[in-house]
Amino acid sequence: MRVLLLGGGGREHALALGLAADPAVEVLIAAPGNPGIAEVAELRPVDAADPAAVAALAVETGVDLVVIGPEAPLVAGAADAVRAKGIAAFGPSAEAARLEGSKAFAKDVMTAAGVPTARAYTCTDPEGTARALDEFGPPYVVKNDGLAAGKGVVVTDDRAAALAHAAECGRVVVEEYLAGPEVSLFVVTDGEAALPLLPAQDFKRVGDGDAGPNTGGMGAYAPLPWAPPGLVDEVMADVVHPTLAEMRRRGTPFAGLLYVGLAMTAAGPRVIEFNARFGDPETQVVLALLETPLGGLLHAAATGALADHPPLRWRDGAAVTVVVAAGNYPGTPRTGDVITGADRPGVIHAGTARRAADGALLSAGGRVLCGTATGPTLAAARDAAYELVGGIGLAGSHHRTDIAAAAIDGRITIPGQPE
Numbered sequence: 001m002r003v004l005l006l007g008g009g010g011r012e013h014a015l016a017l018g019l020a021a022d023p024a025v026e027v028l029i030a031a032p033g034n035p036g037i038a039e040v041a042e043l044r045p046v047d048a049a050d051p052a053a054v055a056a057l058a059v060e061t062g063v064d065l066v067v068i069g070p071e072a073p074l075v076a077g078a079a080d081a082v083r084a085k086g087i088a089a090f091g092p093s094a095e096a097a098r099l100e101g102s103k104a105f106a107k108d109v110m111t112a113a114g115v116p117t118a119r120a121y122t123c124t125d126p127e128g129t130a131r132a133l134d135e136f137g138p139p140y141v142v143k144n145d146g147l148a149a150g151k152g153v154v155v156t157d158d159r160a161a162a163l164a165h166a167a168e169c170g171r172v173v174v175e176e177y178l179a180g181p182e183v184s185l186f187v188v189t190d191g192e193a194a195l196p197l198l199p200a201q202d203f204k205r206v207g208d209g210d211a212g213p214n215t216g217g218m219g220a221y222a223p224l225p226w227a228p229p230g231l232v233d234e235v236m237a238d239v240v241h242p243t244l245a246e247m248r249r250r251g252t253p254f255a256g257l258l259y260v261g262l263a264m265t266a267a268g269p270r271v272i273e274f275n276a277r278f279g280d281p282e283t284q285v286v287l288a289l290l291e292t293p294l295g296g297l298l299h300a301a302a303t304g305a306l307a308d309h310p311p312l313r314w315r316d317g318a319a320v321t322v323v324v325a326a327g328n329y330p331g332t333p334r335t336g337d338v339i340t341g342a343d344r345p346g347v348i349h350a351g352t353a354r355r356a357a358d359g360a361l362l363s364a365g366g367r368v369l370c371g372t373a374t375g376p377t378l379a380a381a382r383d384a385a386y387e388l389v390g391g392i393g394l395a396g397s398h399h400r401t402d403i404a405a406a407a408i409d410g411r412i413t414i415p416g417q418p419e
């Protein structure tokens, strides 16, 4: 099988490692890729925002499967353009990717499908926003309706700040606050059959103890020792299958990766958000534990053959990833600094570039690298991931020091459940 992987972040480096390890994948091409992905794939330039360019590259490279990593090309219609050329694409159509592309659309689908989620109003003017904020009370949750790279959500006790965010965004979803630990569940689906991956937890806030602003994700771990045993089955039955059925009913089946972001509330799991692609950095830990060959799995989903796919196999133990972020991230990151110590297995590239003159590795984004490790226990995986991070030299960089710590120490509790 010849595979083209679209994207160039940490998620795509993790996907590239998984695809390259699949004996059925003979040729792996990545566009645009990154210096880490270059170790396992041939890199090609592409304008990922241009579906016609993506489809043309798929035709030119003669691939059997295109795996689309990021959300922006999906929302722009890259999967549709590839499929129109008769080539299998792992990723939903533009219509189906609206589950991520529009928070209001996602709420509409959830309501129609009876999926448990926060009560919400879509608001376009200050009066409507104020009414919604006052109905739910603090903490206030205000979400930009469109794509915002994980940074369009404000959760605050400050009513003025909530109103200001709404004014900046234009169209927002205001919703009730969901209290409880968060779970990310990835589901591979061909639109009808669906296979859940291991639940993971990521860390959205920039600082230890969940202090500071939201980011694209500062670390992750899997599996979740504190998750109730029946959680995945419950979410498949109450969330995933009803959502897939509603998307089929609308004539826009969702095939690809359905990312279910959940809060474990006292009333049960509630959907915080859907994404239409693998999450970053949870992909790094989930795929580190997946033993089933990745290319075959994604190809089955892309060709409507998932019902015939064997059950997924997982490695024992746990995985942890810790993001090394550039100075000033999640503000405008400091870039162009030389990185040392990245040349070790488990170091995933997220925002790096090679200096043309001498091939030196440079920082080139907000999230620069992820130290990813597995181990027989969560504590062992955590220690190994921090060992990797400790070996990385990057001026001005920062990382969280508490990834997986609360889970390891048994400090995560679901509201209303006995401790």
Ligand code: AMP
Residues within 6 Å of the ligand: 118, 141, 143, 150, 151, 152, 153, 155, 175, 176, 177, 178, 179, 182, 204, 214, 261, 272, 273
């Ligand atoms: P989203 O982009 O929807 O995932 O939101 C980003 C983050 O904001 C989530 O991971 C949560 O930590 C937080 N968040 C979003 N919606 C809610 C909610 N209704 N209640 C509590 N926290 C929320």
